[in-house]
Amino acid sequence: MDYPFPEKFWWGSAASGPQTEGAALMDGRKQSIWDYWYSIEPESFHNGVGPEQTSDFYHRFKDDIQLMKETGHNSFRTSIQWSRLIPDGTGQVNEKAVDFYNQVIDELLANDIEPFINLYHFDMPMCMQEKGGWESREVIDAYVQYAKACFRLFGDRVKYWFTFNEPIVPVEASYLYNLHYPHIVDFKRAAVVAHHTIVAHARAVEAFKESNALGQIGIILNLTPSYPRSEDKEDRAAAHIADLFFNRSFLDPVTKGEYPLELVDILAEKELLPIVEADDLEVISNNPIDLLGVNYYQPRRVKAKENPEPDNAPFMPEHLFDSYIMPGRRINPHRGWEIAEEAVYDIMIDLRDHYRNIPFFISENGMGVEGEEKFRNEEGYIEDEYRIEFVKEHLKWVHKGIQEGANCLGYHIWTFMDNWSWANAYKNRYGLVEVDLKNGRNRTVKKSGKWYKLLAENNGF
Secondary structure (H helix, E strand, O other): OOOEOOOOOEEEEEOOHHHHOOOOOOOOOOOEHHHHHHHHOHHHOHHHOOOOOOOOHHHHHHHHHHHHHHOOOOEEEEEOOHHHHOOOOOOOOOHHHHHHHHHHHHHHHHOOOEEEEEOOOOOOEHHHHOOOHHHOHHHHHHHHHHHHHHHHHHOOOOOEEEEEEOOHHHHHHHHOOOOOOOOOOOHHHHHHHHHHHHHHHHHHHHHHHHOOOOOEEEEEEEOOOEEEOOOOHHHHHHHHHHHHHHHHHHHHHHHOOOOOHHHHHHHHHOOOOOOOOOOHHHHHHHOOOOEEEEEOOOOEEEEOOOOOOOOOOOOOHHHOOEEOOOOOOOEOOOOOOEOOOHHHHHHHHHHHHHOOOOOEEEEEOOOOEEOHHHHEOOOOOEOOHHHHHHHHHHHHHHHHHHHOOOOEEEEEEEOOEOOOOHHHOOOEEOOOEEEEOOOOOEEEEOHHHHHHHHHHHHOEO
């Protein structure tokens, strides 16, 4: 069967500044929370590999953009680093950073690759974290000034802007589940961080509309469908609550301009609502996004809570449902994550039916593999048939969603080249292009990269 995609479909990949650029302390850039955390706890990072060099895109972007062309890209998402552009968080713009980002944008355009630019990808400048990070209203103001600087400097050429990538992740990882710096475990503070992030997003959208920048602005959300163990009322209620916390908490305010009432009621009852200032809800309500990016990797499966938490336990979302491991589920054996391609279709139909069929694209989807060099063939490149298969199977469901009227404009794989991934560093490889850390970060296109070029050229498979 053939799977053709609509004309002008976006084929490309997603990455981020902090995960690819390297040059962490060069040309005026100052520390982000990642540089700081690595400086105090290098052992928290896989094999002790920190954010200093990553994949060295800073020095090799021209060659890398040629490789993007060679792997069929007509679009590419990356992010500007706040700590590079405005090293003190506010105030002076770093001209060397402006020069770098101008060159990257111009080089992409010269190669017919549309730049998609994101403003914040988990990388709080350390000087802003010292003021409280997203717990601080002052940091919201600083972020809005940073956003305005980006629109002013680059808005004549960049048509697709995004305020945040996966804004729920810093909430979960840094303020709930003790995975990332600053290692705070406190739901009330997490709720403040979430609300302030959404206010910052809405104010940046407002600033974009007031600027003379071209194009559209949106946000990138990781949407993780919550599936109940069974059709029993209690299991379905548990899945609905998980959906409120992990999907609709961000999806509703950025598209509909309001928080889900049921979520507000749950938090009000537990006295965990953040302080909402006078014009917060107004700015959220008045600034819906133009375009949504959807990151999808794996589903969430839940069941009704089996054993209630003790009354004095500090609140966590999991007090209202239990995780559920579905028997017979398919697993990526190299990463441990469930593979459930049909969930991407369910997301698409949900957006069609409950979110006014908002224009969106699959902004991340991909397969991480540990120890990928074991798949190197005699010709010297990695034969990642499993990645080709993974993308094809997801695209079949994307195709079905489009056939049924979902407003999907493109597909970006995570990621273009193997990159540094936070505390996991280079443990799991996701790239269409290998980055060989043992041999001077040499680039080699994998089998999936060669296939991806054909996919884009044929606008389907």
